[in-house]
Amino acid sequence: MAATVPPVLVSSESSLGPNDATRRRLDAWHAEYGPVYRVQRPDGNTAAEWVIHEPEAVRDVLARRSRHFTKGQGLDRVKILLGNGLMVSEGDFWQRQRRLMQPAFRPQSLADFYSMIFDETRKMAEELGAAADANQPVAMVPRISELILVMVLKSVFGPDYDALVIHDDNPFRLLTAEPARDLSFARRFHILTRLVHRLLAKRCEQPAASNDFLGHLASAVSDGAMSEREAVDEVMTLIVAGHETTASALAFAWHLLATHPDVLAKAQAAADSVDEDQLRVLGDGERGQLEWLDHIVAETLRLYPPGWLLSRRALTTVDVGGYYLDAGVQVYISPYILHRDPAIWVHPTGFDPGRFERPFDRASRFAYIPFAAGMRRCIGEQLARVEMRTHLVTLLRRFTPHPMDATPPSVEAGINLRPSSDIPIQFCKR
Numbered sequence: 001m002a003a004t005v006p007p008v009l010v011s012s013e014s015s016l017g018p019n020d021a022t023r024r025r026l027d028a029w030h031a032e033y034g035p036v037y038r039v040q041r042p043d044g045n046t047a048a049e050w051v052i053h054e055p056e057a058v059r060d061v062l063a064r065r066s067r068h069f070t071k072g073q074g075l076d077r078v079k080i081l082l083g084n085g086l087m088v089s090e091g092d093f094w095q096r097q098r099r100l101m102q103p104a105f106r107p108q109s110l111a112d113f114y115s116m117i118f119d120e121t122r123k124m125a126e127e128l129g130a131a132a133d134a135n136q137p138v139a140m141v142p143r144i145s146e147l148i149l150v151m152v153l154k155s156v157f158g159p160d161y162d163a164l165v166i167h168d169d170n171p172f173r174l175l176t177a178e179p180a181r182d183l184s185f186a187r188r189f190h191i192l193t194r195l196v197h198r199l200l201a202k203r204c205e206q207p208a209a210s211n212d213f214l215g216h217l218a219s220a221v222s223d224g225a226m227s228e229r230e231a232v233d234e235v236m237t238l239i240v241a242g243h244e245t246t247a248s249a250l251a252f253a254w255h256l257l258a259t260h261p262d263v264l265a266k267a268q269a270a271a272d273s274v275d276e277d278q279l280r281v282l283g284d285g286e287r288g289q290l291e292w293l294d295h296i297v298a299e300t301l302r303l304y305p306p307g308w309l310l311s312r313r314a315l316t317t318v319d320v321g322g323y324y325l326d327a328g329v330q331v332y333i334s335p336y337i338l339h340r341d342p343a344i345w346v347h348p349t350g351f352d353p354g355r356f357e358r359p360f361d362r363a364s365r366f367a368y369i370p371f372a373a374g375m376r377r378c379i380g381e382q383l384a385r386v387e388m389r390t391h392l393v394t395l396l397r398r399f400t401p402h403p404m405d406a407t408p409p410s411v412e413a414g415i416n417l418r419p420s421s422d423i424p425i426q427f428c429k430r
Contacts (some may be wrong), residue, residue, distance in 0.1 A: 001250075003365045007036045007050075007323065012061060015041055016332055018072065018309050025411040026051065026337050035341070036321060049330045051319075053338045057321025059366040061312055063374035068318040072311030072330045078415060082188045084123040084230070085237025086379060098379065101234065104216040105379050110386065112157045114283040117387055118276075120151055121394040122359045128427045129400055135405050137424040142252045144244055144391075145176040148247040156238055158212030160199050173193060175243055181415055189236075196232050204228075212343055213238055226257060238380070245306035246384045248418035250391060252304040253296065255409050255423045256351045257392075259402040263353055266292055268430075273398040277395060283386040290389060295353035299369035303351065308336040310372060334416060335369050399427040 010029055016039065029037065032403040034072045035053040052058060061069060070090050075298035079088045086097055103109060126145050132137050134143045140377040153172060154161045164171065178185055203426055217234060226234075257264045284290060310333045314325045325331070340348045345368045348356065371378035378384075404424040 002149045008033050008039055008260060009038045011040050015073070016051075016208035016330075018413065018415050020413045023308065023334070023336065023411075024430075026334050027164050029296050029336050030341070030369060036323070036408075046258070048081070048328075049332065050325060051332045053218065053321065053333065054175075055338075055344070055366040057323075058326070058333055058338065058369070060318075060320040060372070061333065062310075062366070062369070062372065062376070065318055066322065066376070068314060068316050069331070072313040081181065081189060082184070082240060083233030083374050085120045087237050087241055091207040097230065097428050098224070098348055098359040100220050101216065101379065104213055105382065108380065109211055109216075111281075111283070113151075113311040113383065114386060114390070115265050117282050117283070118150055118280040118394060120147060120393050125398050128395065129429065132427045132429050135272075135409060135426075137426045138421045140254050140425050141247075141419050142176060142422070144175075144250045144254075145247040147175055147391075148250070148387065149173070149243050152239055152242040154212075155242075155383070156213045156235060157199065158214060159208050160203070160214065163359055164195070166200070169174065171215055171237060175240070179412075189240075193232050193236060197228065198227060198244050200231055200235070200279065210399070226342075232332055239289040242380055242383070243376075244416050244418065246387050248306050248416060249297075249300055249304060249384075250388055251419050251423050252409065253300040253392065254401055254425050255403060256300060256303075257296070257396075258425055260351055264396075264400070265350065267296055267392070268396050268400070271393040273375045274393055274395070274397075276394070279390060283390060290393065291357075292353065293389055293392055294385070295356040296392070297385060298368075298370075299351060302345075302368060303337040304351070304411065304417055305339060305370040306416045306418070307370070307372060307378070309334050310369075333369075335372075336413075338353040338367060338369065341367070395427075400430055402426040404427065 010033060012025070014021070029051065030053060033209045036057060037051055039049040041048045052061060061154075071088060084087065084093070086094065086101065089097060117189075118130040124143070127143075128138060137217060149170070149172060151187055153164065153170075157164055174185070174188055183362040200214065200218055200221065203214055204222050207222075208215060208219065209360050213233065217226065220229055257267060270290060270294065273289050278284075312331045312333075314329045314331065315326050316327050318325050320331070339345070342348045346352075366373060371384075405428060407421050
């Protein structure tokens with residue numbers, strides 16, 4: 001039975017959105033008002049925005065009653081940047097696009113990328129070795145960003161990567177060189193769609209014997225299941241969504257490992273037990289070998305979920321967690337706030353990968369949603385996890401990281417959560 005008394009109403013001087021001001025307000029409001037409250041917009045609309053961080057209510061919004069919601073506010077900049085790709089599309093169109101793209105993300109399809117991911121990380125290991133010999137710290141934020149960008153582009157374009165990047169001139173490098181995601185960036189990034197159109201048209205005319213994402217999309221275009229423009233939007237979405245999220249998480253992971261020697265020692269022992277040939281082919285070790293590395297990834301994503309703010313808009317009157325939400329209501333869910341809730345997590349701001357070894361009441365899994373949840377759960381989750389696992393194992397086998405600054409890194413909350421400054425790490429050969 002739905003509650004008859006609505007939750008507390010909070011006044012706000014500005015609308016909520018993907019920015020640092022919203023992150024700080026949500027943090028303060030959660031401590032004061034709890035997991036469910038309403039926000040009065042500056043225009044005086046008292047029913048326009050709800051903030052929900054109660055796990056069962058989160059489950060209602062993202063999964064159990066997700067058909068009553070559509071994507072909410074805060075995606076205008078994303079749509080300008082990426083077009084109508086999976087991240088922002090809705091309804092029947094989104095369902096069709098997801099269905100067409102899903103086969104490319106099955107484990108057997110992703111396995112084609114594992115050796116590339118390993119080889120690119122090995123190249124980075126050689127650079128870290130040279131830096132270690134010279135006793136030079138490594139700026140991890142830009143270096144990991146460059147690494148993940150190459151991995152993403154090679155998984156998208158496959159054999160066309162060499163035609164894309166000529167003499168190390170990568171047209172997509174602006175993703176790593178330009179931190180702002182404003183209209184100026186969007187215009188520059190949009191120019192790259194012309195290049196993707198050319199590569200897609202060529203692939204449709206001359207299919208390549210490669211199981212890359214462009215090949216899957218080209219097949220859909222050739223079969224008439226998807227237009228060329230729709231396929232290009234999905235390519236641009238894959239590049240941006242697959243790059244910045246994984247790169248940011250790994251940068252945070254290196255700081256956490258370098259500042260927690262006990263966790264690091266256990267991680268290196270696990271990495272040492274892995275057969276690298278098996279890792280290169282399977283993206284994993286034997287059963288149980290890499291559980292601790294996976295716990296480290298999970299805990300990093302708990303503390304620093306790249307997709308830190310989710311928004312939905314109610315299409316109809318709907319019961320969420322015992323409250324009736326009217327049609328048109330905007331709902332905000334922040335995994336960043338949810339993952340740090342002291343009512344759910346023991347030592348919520350501490351780095352403790354061991355918490356994922358112990359059973360805990362997630363009310364369950366909806367208290368932990370780094371890749372969102374429900375039918376709109378991130379399609380690239382498995383690939384991201386393999387990238388992070390392979391990267392950490394390969395480097396931890398060879399190096400011990402030492403922090404140049406033990407202070408927790410500052411964060412910038414935009415479309416994604418990322419470090420707001422560099423994370424320098426001194427690597428020492430083992």
